[in-house]
Amino acid sequence: MPLNKTEPDRTDVINPATGERTGTIKISREEDVKSAIDRAEDAFSDWASKIPRERGKILFLAAQEIRKKQNELSELLTAEQGKPLFEAKNEIQGCAAVLEYYSSISGTVRGDFMPKSDYGYSFTVKKPLGICGAIIPWNMPVLIMAWKTGPALVAGNCLIVKPSSKTPLTSLRIASILHSCGIPEDVLSVLPGSGIEAGSALAKSRKIAALSFTGSVDTGNIVEKLSCGTGKRLTLELGGSDPMIVCSDADIDSAVAGAVAGRFYNCGQTCTAVKRLYVMEDIAEEFQRKLKEKISQIRPGNGMMRETKMGPLIDIDARDRISDLITGTRDNYDAEILTGGKIPDSPDLSNGSFFEPTLITGAPKDSRLFTEEIFGPVLPVAVVKNMDEAIAEANRTEFGLGASVWTKSLKNSFEATEMLDAGIVWVNRHLKIPPEVPFGGEKESGFGRENGLSALERYMKEKTVIITP
Numbered sequence: 001m002p003l004n005k006t007e008p009d010r011t012d013v014i015n016p017a018t019g020e021r022t023g024t025i026k027i028s029r030e031e032d033v034k035s036a037i038d039r040a041e042d043a044f045s046d047w048a049s050k051i052p053r054e055r056g057k058i059l060f061l062a063a064q065e066i067r068k069k070q071n072e073l074s075e076l077l078t079a080e081q082g083k084p085l086f087e088a089k090n091e092i093q094g095c096a097a098v099l100e101y102y103s104s105i106s107g108t109v110r111g112d113f114m115p116k117s118d119y120g121y122s123f124t125v126k127k128p129l130g131i132c133g134a135i136i137p138w139n140m141p142v143l144i145m146a147w148k149t150g151p152a153l154v155a156g157n158c159l160i161v162k163p164s165s166k167t168p169l170t171s172l173r174i175a176s177i178l179h180s181c182g183i184p185e186d187v188l189s190v191l192p193g194s195g196i197e198a199g200s201a202l203a204k205s206r207k208i209a210a211l212s213f214t215g216s217v218d219t220g221n222i223v224e225k226l227s228c229g230t231g232k233r234l235t236l237e238l239g240g241s242d243p244m245i246v247c248s249d250a251d252i253d254s255a256v257a258g259a260v261a262g263r264f265y266n267c268g269q270t271c272t273a274v275k276r277l278y279v280m281e282d283i284a285e286e287f288q289r290k291l292k293e294k295i296s297q298i299r300p301g302n303g304m305m306r307e308t309k310m311g312p313l314i315d316i317d318a319r320d321r322i323s324d325l326i327t328g329t330r331d332n333y334d335a336e337i338l339t340g341g342k343i344p345d346s347p348d349l350s351n352g353s354f355f356e357p358t359l360i361t362g363a364p365k366d367s368r369l370f371t372e373e374i375f376g377p378v379l380p381v382a383v384v385k386n387m388d389e390a391i392a393e394a395n396r397t398e399f400g401l402g403a404s405v406w407t408k409s410l411k412n413s414f415e416a417t418e419m420l421d422a423g424i425v426w427v428n429r430h431l432k433i434p435p436e437v438p439f440g441g442e443k444e445s446g447f448g449r450e451n452g453l454s455a456l457e458r459y460m461k462e463k464t465v466i467i468t469p
């Protein structure tokens with residue numbers, strides 16, 4: 001992490017569109033995490049003893065405040081993450097919607113009652129786990145923080161959030177809004193810091209009862225090892241390489257629009273982005289022509305400009321990884337770049353980490369473009385003969401996050417939803433997930449669920465009571 005040279009223990013947050021400083025933050029160290037845990041231990045019993053509806057009411061008030069401040073919050077998010085303002089606003093509204101959802105179900109937190117038996121009366125009660133941790137990536141920092149904060153707090157836990165030090169500023173603002181609406185400061189702490197120090201401290205601590213980690217597969221594996229033996233409940237929301245299958249009977253225009261939105265939203269840096277596309281050979285030519293036409297209309301630009309539809313990558317390293325991958329694929333294989341494929345040469349963009357939206361065909365189906373998670377604005381397309389081949393290719397990777405099939409046929413829809421190895425399968429859609437729908441991966445993409453009732457359950461324990469009269 002680049003330290004700010006003039007102020008030790010602080011680091012600059014850089015705007016990826018301009019290379020300029022958006023803000024400076026204090027880096028939290030292992031001792032800061034330990035002290036937040038101690039303070040949360042003191043705050044826990046008061047918070048846990050509130051009735052869940054009272055906690056839900058605070059989340060609802062905070063969601064209203066977030067909506068009122070959405071313009072200011074979106075601008076801050078764009079300035080630290082780079083995404084266009086309209087996407088930043090979507091994310092801020094998404095965060096409010098998640099908090100509203102958990103507020104709306106707060107009154108339903110309850111156990112179960114069993115029929116009277118020879119033992120007497122038996123029932124279960126749901127209790128919070130205690131102090132929980134959340135580790136957040138930089139790509140959707142505000143939405144992902146809401147996915148963890150909403151259920152953890154409504155269930156009555158304290159939560160320590162470690163955002164990525166690349167994008168901590170909007171998360172800190174959201175936390176201050178939650179505090180101003182009634183969440184005690186020691187119940188929710190946001191501690192930006194390095195993964196190796198602050199993140200590991202959460203993973204290693206025996207006092208953290210549950211940890212929800214979102215990030216790459218490699219870091220997720222480290223977090224899993226660090227957590228081992230600490231008795232904590234772990235959720236791992238990791239990387240993906242989502243396939244999109246376009247069948248011969250698909251509505252081609254809507255599949256083209258879905259592929260463009262699904263791949264280039266957030267400059268291709270979304271866990272469930274469309275990362276590989278398989279199209280049936282009888283429609284491949286028309287489909288690729290229309291896709292190329294749409295993609296070549298997207299101009300990368302500074303997200304602060306109202307007309308910008310795609311911003312920069314998160315930093316220069318990320319841009320250079322994409323650039324090297326494209327150059328290598330073009331040079332080593334018989335691959336054709338249909339549009340994009342390079343760093344834009346516009347002088348206005350020279351200080352940012354921009355890359356042109358890229359469509360590429362002809363790369364082998366077992367090359368890196370199809371087997372790794374490519375986190376940037378690049379869409380590789382492969383032609384397939386039939387559904388069996390499409391599903392076999394889709395399931396070829398170690399990932400299992402999302403997948404989609406585009407078809408009008410019920411048979412294709414059911415076959416794909418049954419056979420695709422993925423935590424979520426869309427038919428005629430990709431990417432969007434409302435707050436009530438559980439979401440998570442399988443295979444290397446992780447385990448556990450966020451969103452919906454499934455996430456709430458992960459933040460509660462069940463106690464059984466038997467009363468013999």
Ligand code: NAD
Nearest residue numbers: 136137138163164195199200215216219237238239240271
């Ligand atoms: P990353 O793994 O580099 O970092 C994620 C977080 O982990 C950061 O806060 C980082 O500081 C922290 N971290 C780093 N080292 C750590 C350690 N040793 N111990 C504990 N924490 C540590 O990921 P990233 O580059 O920020 O995010 C991109 C990745 O996240 C992609 O792979 C993407 O697919 C994935 N992602 C997954 C989902 C999902 O829901 N499945 C959602 C968004 C992003």
